[in-house]
Amino acid sequence: MTRLLLALGALVAARAEASDPKPDPKGAAFFEAKIRPVLVEHCFRCHSADAQKAGKLKGGLRLDTRDGLRGGGDSGPAVVAKDGDSLLLKAIRHDGDLKMPAAKLPAAVVADFEAWVAMGAPDPRAADAAPARDPKTHWAFRPIVRPPVPAVKGKDGVLNPVDAFVLAKLEAAGLAPAPPADRATLLRRATFDLTGLPPTPDEVDAFLKDDGKDAYAGVVDRLLASPRHGERYGRHWLDVVRYADSAGYETDDPYPTAWRYRDYVIASLNADKPFDRFVKEQLAGDELWPDSAEAATATGFLAVGPFAFEGGIGRADVVEYQRRTDLADTTGEAFLGLTVGCARCHNHKFDPISHLDYFGLQAVFAASKPKAAKNAAADGPAMTLTHVAAPPAVRQLRRGELDAPLGVAPPAVPRALPGGGEVAADPKRRRAALATWVTAADNPLTARVIANRVWQWHFGAGLVRTPNDLGTQGEAPTHPELLDWLASELRDHGWSLKHLHRVIMASATYRRAGRGAASAKDPENRLLARFPRRRLEAEAIWDHLHATAGTIDLTAGGPPVYPPVSREALGNKLNVKWESDKYKDQWTRRAVYLVNRRSLVLPFAEAFNVALPVASAGTRDRTVVAPQALELLNGPVAVGQARAFAGRLLRECGTDPAKIADRAWVLAYGRPIRPDERADVVAFLKVERPAGKRPTPLGLPADAAVDPGFAAGVVECALALMNANEFVYVD
């Protein structure tokens, strides 16, 4: 037990040192006479500050300081007072895998070390001057205090406090904000932002005609009330929780009822469920609200992770360890914005998460197992958890290796953070304790993390651009006060995300034009003088194609839809049954309802940088690559929707090129066409297409006498419009 208590990470050790009594003079003398010279002569070459500077530090272990020696390195504490099995002793005895130094020390020297450890390892050296790990010094670990709204000169650019924070930085940098966006741009921006869909022609028309003062606020309210909103923001959240409909790995077993968790997420966001409640339900809904089916469904968060079912032929303990690792790492990144996974192999080098804390977090999850969910019927119950009556003790693992167990790690939340420490050992209350701690009023991370994500979902980049890492290795916030203001605003308004959306979208900052040259002073537009232009995500491009073509099916919820996938793409994976024909009448549903198989990312989604559901994804890659162009130019989805778009234009406009052009513009770009653009398209449609060109199946009425050559031109035009930058970028 002593060993257990002492086998803490460097952080905790360092705290303990502060209260350590000064070693008695006899012990100190023994250290100076018998121990220190040996350390200097035989150990410092690889285990000292100098070795570290030279990049030659071995095993992450420093022996030139008291804390280094006690806190230990990658393999755990080197010395535990009065423990005759201390790693250092075993190593110098050459008793085990680790034999140090290579040339064994004389027996008398080994005996001195044994005697010294038995004395309690007295070490008179001053406490380590190692990097400060006091959580109070890093911004994200400090309490959230609502900052005062700064005073700014450009008062008329301030619609709400958000603008004051942004403008203060702009003024300090000598930058002027862009003027407000034009109305069509603003409507398209807000509609894609809140619903992931383009505005309809009627919505465009209505907003352009309504110059009332409340027109825009009305639009925001309408969009927030739309069921499409939960689908859009739900998809954002599903990235964060690495949602998928299958287990991954070789067998990639389907999770036939994982969709119930996906629908729970969408419904919760539509209902504006308080975010703290939303978090608690996902971490511990079953423990906190045992009678609520909804809260049980929420724990699907814990059940839909990657899982190696082929474990039957491998090692069950490996599979279980991978499961707990996924849960600890995902929980850390998703809710706390901390890369706790770094502490799996050693104390977190930069953030206040010790090796013991990390396995304590794993121990929280050791008490729950997913109910066997594979092979369930698609209309079966949600994927949930069951408690293990007598959960096995979780051990700290040297370097994270399963075959190198150290002491037991009791269930705990990070000790150095406010309210941290061991939690109830009761297997049925562990996650409840974690959830309560994550959402506690004094937890400095949770509110900041979600406020930052919400900002990112509106502006394309967070105030902290590493949304899953607010720790010391993450980026610093561009507007720390604004982030804290938003976080406290969220907490003060019942954790209402919709309130936060309204506040952000009501700001002048959100409503600025995206045009205007970048300033050399802020080439990345981090200070938000302009609204950041950005490419739509894979799902929004999919939805946009279908909405513009008029084919989109807005049915909500239910089992995932298998769209057609080329034989070649399927050919790369065994074991995946892809019965897409059964879903033929649902192929044009919103992308959020398409299946997410871990072993086979849909080619369309993959081309446009969808996140891999193997770990929490805070951001998406936005590389511009040629395969994306091929996907939209030649791929079956885009070509199919271009044909449907052409058919729609011919049905709605007949064969009048100007009418077709006008209608196409408002459907594709949400704005009226300009004369030069109309002239270009009309000329394009009038080009003689070779005779004999067969009509494409455009869904025209049987009596529609459309010249096949003209129809082909409309298809070409539709495809061109869907490929143009304006289609996939939002200003």
Place this chain on the structure above:
Amino acid sequence: MTAPAVLSRRQMLARTGLGFGAVALADLLARDGRLAAAPPDPLAPKKPHFPAKARSVIWLFMHGGPSQVDTFDPKPALAKFDGQPPPAEYHGLKLQFTDPARQKLMASRMGFVRCGRSGLEMADAFEAFRGCADDVAVLRGVHHGVFNHTPGIYLMNTGHDRMGRPATGAWVTYGLGCEADDLPAFVVMNDGPLKPGAGVWGSGYLPAAHQGTNLRPGKAPIPNLAPPPELAGADQRRALDLAQRLNRRHADERDGDAQLEARIASYELAFRMQAAAPEATDLAREPRRVRDLYGGGFGEQCLIARRLVERGVRFVQIYHGCGGGGWDTHGGNYGGHLKLIRSIDRGCAGLLKDLKARGLLESTLVVWGGEFGRTPTTEGGDGRDHNPYGFSMWLAGGGVKGGRAVGGTDDLGFKAVRDPLHVHDLHATLLRLLGLDHRRLTYFHQGRPQRLTDVFGDHDIADRLTAG
């Protein structure tokens, strides 16, 4: 008076050697502060950390796990103790299906011959490949600890036995970019579905531009390369021209935003690829004698690999034995291996000879091997189980001196005992041969700089392999 700047930017976009698909404007950004942040071209050719001979890689991946004692690691002792139980030290060895304690040692039925001037030994079933012995360095001491196919394939490719990490090919294109501007940087060919799926050549947390592109022989080697029938030829170009006219106006009104310019350029690249990719895979353009040198099936993929490397592709992987068990001979090991060896023999030999004849072998590192080896003991009557503890791979070209075996297993072929080379060290070695320091090739993700070799790989043997 900004017109000249705009013009030069367009000209540069039209001319710069832009990587497959991704368009680079970082340098433009530097000289034109007006541009918004553009994604830098992830595939622009980059200088290696050190000078190196190897510039590209062709990795022949033998799916299923080839048996070392039946290919490149002859074990006379195994013949001596054929049919006897293995020594106690191997009992309880963690294998997938068998415990050696209950199995018998099984001699190889292959004949082994000394080949070339070097006298390097290999199974005589390699009738053509035998002639390449002097160019081949066999690594007889490769090892790791993962005995299942899927995690083993992940480990061999990504350095981790879990899904979701970048493949070696992705790391290499991340480190070196790509010389070809109209072909993918990292190409994968396979002869059937692979157990773990396409994640094996994924880019993991690296930018998606680094993921492997699956390429199939024939007229449509890359997905979506062919326009729909009603938009073939001139019609497609006309539609593209309309889109680009719209794009031009759109971008000009937005101060030539670099991300918009990048996308405009990506369409021209895509248009060029439609022609370049089928050309690169069209073997009808090769003379008959070259096609004969490689043989069919696997050989054709090897020939495509040579054409790709010749055109500047950085990393090519060919998976052999997919769709079924491949080299996974749990039963009928001898017959199975004989057939498998014959199916790759000409391809391997043709590739090395042809590369050498064209002067490409020095700059092309060829890698051969599976996710693990097989046991020297039986499984069932005549099969062999998986064995990750000691197995053989070989390297050729890229500055590697051939005609020798490096490292070795114990007398029976169970475990690597002489100069064991862990997979992490193999990865470090491959990177080093390409001029990359595995410690410096990092990508910041999940709170720390990530590497192909994680925190391992400190024992690369590149210097040894390139020394005379």
